[in-house]
Amino acid sequence: MRAEKKDKRRAEIEAVALEVMRERGYEGASMLNIAKAAKASNETLYRWYGDKQRLFLEIVKSNAAEAEEALDKALKAPLPPADILEQIGKLMLRLLLGERAVALNRAAACDASGQLGGALAKGGRERVFPKIVKLMGALREAGVIAPPSDEQAATWFIQLLIGDLQLRRVIGTLPEPTRGQINQHAKTTLAAFYSLCGTDQTGV
Amino acid sequence: MRAEKKDKRRAEIEAVALEVMRERGYEGASMLNIAKAAKASNETLYRWYGDKQRLFLEIVKSNAAEAEEALDKALKAPLPPADILEQIGKLMLRLLLGERAVALNRAAACDASGQLGGALAKGGRERVFPKIVKLMGALREAGVIAPPSDEQAATWFIQLLIGDLQLRRVIGTLPEPTRGQINQHAKTTLAAFYSLCGTDQTGV
DNA sequence: CAGTAACTGTACACATTCATACGGCTTTAC
DNA sequence: GTAAAGCCGTATGAATGTGTACAGTTACTG
Numbered sequence: 001m002r003a004e005k006k007d008k009r010r011a012e013i014e015a016v017a018l019e020v021m022r023e024r025g026y027e028g029a030s031m032l033n034i035a036k037a038a039k040a041s042n043e044t045l046y047r048w049y050g051d052k053q054r055l056f057l058e059i060v061k062s063n064a065a066e067a068e069e070a071l072d073k074a075l076k077a078p079l080p081p082a083d084i085l086e087q088i089g090k091l092m093l094r095l096l097l098g099e100r101a102v103a104l105n106r107a108a109a110c111d112a113s114g115q116l117g118g119a120l121a122k123g124g125r126e127r128v129f130p131k132i133v134k135l136m137g138a139l140r141e142a143g144v145i146a147p148p149s150d151e152q153a154a155t156w157f158i159q160l161l162i163g164d165l166q167l168r169r170v171i172g173t174l175p176e177p178t179r180g181q182i183n184q185h186a187k188t189t190l191a192a193f194y195s196l197c198g199t200d201q202t203g204v
Numbered sequence: 205m206r207a208e209k210k211d212k213r214r215a216e217i218e219a220v221a222l223e224v225m226r227e228r229g230y231e232g233a234s235m236l237n238i239a240k241a242a243k244a245s246n247e248t249l250y251r252w253y254g255d256k257q258r259l260f261l262e263i264v265k266s267n268a269a270e271a272e273e274a275l276d277k278a279l280k281a282p283l284p285p286a287d288i289l290e291q292i293g294k295l296m297l298r299l300l301l302g303e304r305a306v307a308l309n310r311a312a313a314c315d316a317s318g319q320l321g322g323a324l325a326k327g328g329r330e331r332v333f334p335k336i337v338k339l340m341g342a343l344r345e346a347g348v349i350a351p352p353s354d355e356q357a358a359t360w361f362i363q364l365l366i367g368d369l370q371l372r373r374v375i376g377t378l379p380e381p382t383r384g385q386i387n388q389h390a391k392t393t394l395a396a397f398y399s400l401c402g403t404d405q406t407g408v
Numbered sequence: 409c410a411g412t413a414a415c416t417g418t419a420c421a422c423a424t425t426c427a428t429a430c431g432g433c434t435t436t437a438c
Numbered sequence: 439g440t441a442a443a444g445c446c447g448t449a450t451g452a453a454t455g456t457g458t459a460c461a462g463t464t465a466c467t468g
Binding site for chain 1: 228322360366372376396
Binding site: 031032 | 424425426427428429430
């Protein structure tokens with residue numbers, strides 16, 4: 001009983017923390033401000049998380065777990081690999097350019113110790129990349145692509161898909177893309193990707 | 205006489221500011237810390253720059269001017285466009301993944317007002333992108349590439365070249381690349397780029 | 409060489425954060 | 439129903455940053 005409620009409260013506080021951070025930056029997201037916004041006591045925050053860094057570390061972990069779940073679900077869908085790749089593309093755009101990931105990347109950029117950045121990479125890219133590589137293997141075996149290597153294909157895919165969009169989101173010069181823009185961009189990316197890696201080299 | 209000296213001192217202070225920021229993060233780079241490190245008075249810093257944000261805005265501007273100069277120089281070199289593209293690729297990797305640009309992007313990520321990010325984009329991407337587009341036009345006219353559009357070619361080039369490398373630098377999970385790594389990566393990128401945009405579609 | 413302007417170093421008031429502590433209230437457990 | 443635990447709100451003290459002020463020194467200028 002109580003455990004569930006506490007989990008819910010924790011999720012609530014973490015959501016509020018991100019919201020505060022979104023509005024006032026990482027500096028402005030002090031434990032006190034977060035506590036006030038969440039209608040919690042700062043003492044509770046300190047007891048639960050220890051300090052600000054560990055609070056955000058916790059958020060990074062939750063976020064990574066959620067993202068991985070969504071990704072695995074998309075990967076396991078009973079569809080041809082090419083369709084899965086399209087879904088993955090859209091999903092990654094949505095996740096990586098969404099408010100949550102952007103806020104966490106901002107926090108990591110502000111954290112001089114580099115711990116947040118490390119956790120973000122560990123829970124994010126390092127977990128995701130192998131899955132993409134594996135998917136590329138499936139695509140290759142299905143004869144959809146013929147890349148120099150699965151790793152190279154995964155790298156190209158991510159670069160063409162995300163490129164510098166995430167950094168532009170992080171420094172605040174790019175608004176969050178709409179669903180329509182995401183679909184459009186995923187489509188364009190896939191066309192380029194297949195033109196780069198495809199077995200069919202007719203181009204255009 | 206004095207004007208020169210002052211310019212030199214300003215450049216010195218700005219360099220120190222970046223150095224402090226590199227070591228202690230944007231938060232840790234207080235006006236006081238910068239003043240101490242630069243053996244200057246904080247009063248001078250406040251008189252010259254007004255506040256921390258404008259100090260960093262000034263640094264962004266200087267950096268952008270320097271980068272643009274280097275870029276223009278490379279673009280005007282008496283070489284075939286394909287060679288110029290390679291030089292530009294290496295130059296951009298060096299500039300964008302170097303300590304200075306990374307520190308400034310970190311600062312922009314920490315700046316909740318978004319002004320630093322705006323200035324960074326204005327002095328950086330918005331100035332550079334049109335130049336790349338123009339270069340793509342030259343490459344197209346020289347028959348080296350046959351892209352759907354010059355803009356698309358420029359976008360692909362940048363995405364394949366920079367990708368998520370800059371963000372990974374900013375969150376501290378990627379070390380600064382060596383000269384050798386830069387050359388290697390530029391080469392790989394160009395191969396992919398030509399395979400994507402080239403008139404010659406034999407692939408591999 | 410004298411006068412003036414600017415810079416350094418230090419000090420200051422004010423605000424804010426961090427981390428801890430405590431009284432009062434609600435909720436859980438027995 | 440009563441005891442205990444946990445959380446809220448507020449208070450607290452140490453530390454730090456911001457922006458301003460001022461005395462002493464250095465370095466230009468005429």
